Amino acid sequence: MYLCIMKRMIILLLGVMAMSLTHAYIDHRKTKEDSVEALIHSKNPPKGEALIRCYMELIRGYLKKDMQKHDLYARKTLALSYELNALAARQNALYHLGMQYYAQDEFEKAVYYYQWGVAVTDSMAGDKRYSESNVDDMRSQLYGAIGNVYNMQDKLQLAIAYYQKALPIFEKHGWLQSQTILYHNVGELFLTIGNTEEAKRNYLKAIEKGEESKDSLMPALARKGLVKIYIGENDYGRARQTAEKSYAYYHAHRQEERDDYAEILAALCRINMMEGHRDIVKAKAYASEALALVYDDMLFENKANVYSAACELAMAEKQWHTALEYGLKSIHDDSLATYSDKECYMLLAEIYTELGDKQRAKEYINKVYGVMNRYATEHYQSGLSQMEVLYETEKKQAAIAQLTKEKQYYLYGGILVAILLAFLVLLFFLYWRSIQLRKRQALLQAKLEGETTERVRIARDLHDRLGGILTALRLKMSEDDGNTDAIRLTDDAIREMRNVAHHLLPETLSRHGLRAALRDYCHTMRNVTFSFIGDEQYLDKQQEEHLYCIVYELVNNAVKSAHAEHIRVQLMAHEDMTSVNVSDDGKGMTLDKHNGNGLRNTKERVELMGGMMDIYTPNSGGTEINITIDNHKNPHLGD
Numbered sequence: 001m002y003l004c005i006m007k008r009m010i011i012l013l014l015g016v017m018a019m020s021l022t023h024a025y026i027d028h029r030k031t032k033e034d035s036v037e038a039l040i041h042s043k044n045p046p047k048g049e050a051l052i053r054c055y056m057e058l059i060r061g062y063l064k065k066d067m068q069k070h071d072l073y074a075r076k077t078l079a080l081s082y083e084l085n086a087l088a089a090r091q092n093a094l095y096h097l098g099m100q101y102y103a104q105d106e107f108e109k110a111v112y113y114y115q116w117g118v119a120v121t122d123s124m125a126g127d128k129r130y131s132e133s134n135v136d137d138m139r140s141q142l143y144g145a146i147g148n149v150y151n152m153q154d155k156l157q158l159a160i161a162y163y164q165k166a167l168p169i170f171e172k173h174g175w176l177q178s179q180t181i182l183y184h185n186v187g188e189l190f191l192t193i194g195n196t197e198e199a200k201r202n203y204l205k206a207i208e209k210g211e212e213s214k215d216s217l218m219p220a221l222a223r224k225g226l227v228k229i230y231i232g233e234n235d236y237g238r239a240r241q242t243a244e245k246s247y248a249y250y251h252a253h254r255q256e257e258r259d260d261y262a263e264i265l266a267a268l269c270r271i272n273m274m275e276g277h278r279d280i281v282k283a284k285a286y287a288s289e290a291l292a293l294v295y296d297d298m299l300f301e302n303k304a305n306v307y308s309a310a311c312e313l314a315m316a317e318k319q320w321h322t323a324l325e326y327g328l329k330s331i332h333d334d335s336l337a338t339y340s341d342k343e344c345y346m347l348l349a350e351i352y353t354e355l356g357d358k359q360r361a362k363e364y365i366n367k368v369y370g371v372m373n374r375y376a377t378e379h380y381q382s383g384l385s386q387m388e389v390l391y392e393t394e395k396k397q398a399a400i401a402q403l404t405k406e407k408q409y410y411l412y413g414g415i416l417v418a419i420l421l422a423f424l425v426l427l428f429f430l431y432w433r434s435i436q437l438r439k440r441q442a443l444l445q446a447k448l449e450g451e452t453t454e455r456v457r458i459a460r461d462l463h464d465r466l467g468g469i470l471t472a473l474r475l476k477m478s479e480d481d482g483n484t485d486a487i488r489l490t491d492d493a494i495r496e497m498r499n500v501a502h503h504l505l506p507e508t509l510s511r512h513g514l515r516a517a518l519r520d521y522c523h524t525m526r527n528v529t530f531s532f533i534g535d536e537q538y539l540d541k542q543q544e545e546h547l548y549c550i551v552y553e554l555v556n557n558a559v560k561s562a563h564a565e566h567i568r569v570q571l572m573a574h575e576d577m578t579s580v581n582v583s584d585d586g587k588g589m590t591l592d593k594h595n596g597n598g599l600r601n602t603k604e605r606v607e608l609m610g611g612m613m614d615i616y617t618p619n620s621g622g623t624e625i626n627i628t629i630d631n632h633k634n635p636h637l638g639d
Contacts, residue, residue: 052080052089059096070100091120091138107149114146140166156189176213180206184222196229220249227267236274243267258293259302265290266309273316287313304330308344324351342368514544518551527566534573546605553602554582562586583624588617
């Protein structure tokens with residue numbers, strides 16, 4: 001619900017942070033670009049460093065006025081920097097080219113120039129012409145810029161990774177204000193992707209650094225985020241204590257911080273409705289003040305937060321029509337619905353149930369299921385792609401750093417040094433290659449563990465939250481009211497939801513092992529047979545989790561993509577080898593399907609276990625996939 005606010009705030013604050021470190025800020029709004037251009041085209045134009053300074057003035061002056069000229073002088077600066085070996089000017093030109101493409105929403109080009117700028121900045125380290133503080137300032141500025149690009153693309157894991165790259169720089173130089181801003185903003189991003197533990201840790205660090213630097217705004221913002229977490233954890237004592245501290249700041253600045261003040265009022269309204277802290281009079285007072293702050297141009301996320309709190313208050317007083325009015329105001333239009341609408345959909349389902357409109361209640365329950373399913377799919381796929389991008393980026397940066405080192409060795413070496421260098425490079429390459437292999441395996445391990453955690457979280461949400469609502473709705477229905485079809489559909493929805501939640505990562509797997517879990521899963525699927533040969537005592541817990549997820553993925557692919565009528569799953573476990581065979585009579589697998597996300601995920605799991613996977617698609621149709629792993633290999637590194 002707070003994503004738009006968070007994104008706008010992060011980009012603004014990190015922009016301020018990047019400019020406030022060691023470079024003095026210069027206001028170029030009144031720069032006379034025409035006079036500077038006249039100078040460089042005069043009979044005696046400036047040369048060398050003086051010409052670069054003129055180009056930089058024009059770059060800054062034209063940034064928001066004329067993108068064509070901005071691009072022209074940035075590229076002139078870039079070309080001249082190679083003639084003069086002016087690394088700072090080169091980095092500045094690259095940074096401005098990245099800003100130019102960022103402003104034009106050409107994000108891939110922006111990242112390209114920013115990354116190029118990082119490589120140039122790395123080459124400045126150790127150059128006596130540039131102080132360590134200035135080099136670190138430039139590097140942190142570029143990290144923040146790259147993070148902003150990924151943030152605007154909703155690639156939040158990548159944004160977090162780049163924002164966090166700046167943290168060691170801020171700590172080294174004791175830049176407290178920058179640390180405070182970074183900790184708060186990273187906390188906001190972690191909260192957005194559902195990692196409340198990391199969000200809490202970063203919020204607390206933001207408060208600590210903010211108080212140390214005598215800042216008052218950032219600790220208030222961080223406390224506002226903590227309140228959301230404590231309410232979600234049912235820790236209402238801490239929620240109240242934290243909210244009251246945040247309220248003290250926002251109440252004193254309620255005119256200039258109107259949106260955030262309304263949000264903290266909504267939080268206090270909720271806290272005063274909770275068990276052990278219930279005070280309806282206070283809750284009404286907070287809700288009334290928050291509603292009075294709502295205005296037409298207020299961000300929808302803030303309005304929705306206020307309206308949903310007012311809706312919950314009306315529900316607590318059983319004023320169902322009033323609750324319905326506020327609840328409908330708290331959601332987006334269907335075409336703009338986001339994951340944050342899920343909680344409001346649940347409220348509306350309960351309200352319509354109390355009002356006796358079971359059809360509308362069912363409609364909003366279906367919306368809950370739809371938005372959760374869409375979020376889980378999009379969140380999972382986005383997370384995988386972002387981790388792949390981060391891995392590829394780090395690999396490129398390592399290659400650039402290696403090339404830079406080799407260039408320096410050649411400059412200062414002779415024949416003898418060159419021979420020695422070749423030997424050292426060979427050793428380094430072998431070591432680097434070993435590190436890269438281990439790094440890739442570690443990345444795969446982290447990514448697949450993240451998928452397992454996500455499976456458990458989604459299963460828990462489906463079972464505990466959606467299951468509770470469906471069951472409550474079912475209990476309110478009666479066949480005497482003529483709701484036979486609605487009862488049947490609700491019973492079907494409960495069974496389907498329980499099956500999905502159970503099979504994401506079943507409890508049977510941890511209690512009784514892979515054989516029992518696969519047998520149960522296959523028996524619940526239509527026309528799927530399962531057989532087992534051998535002894536599963538040779539499999540460890542992690543291997544069993546990987547193999548279960550592999551079979552789950554392959555069977556689903558066979559049903560949904562290949563439209564198979566019959567699917568056979570066979571597990572063979574022996575002392576030395578374990579193999580899984582999944583075959584079907586579907587329409588087969590084309591070359592593009594071999595590279596799909598689902599099959600690629602399966603290949604990564606097999607690779608992580610040090611196994612082999614063979615795919616056979618006969619001309620007569622169908623697909624057979626055979627996976628073999630060596631039980632004696634390290635399941636973490638495949639070696």
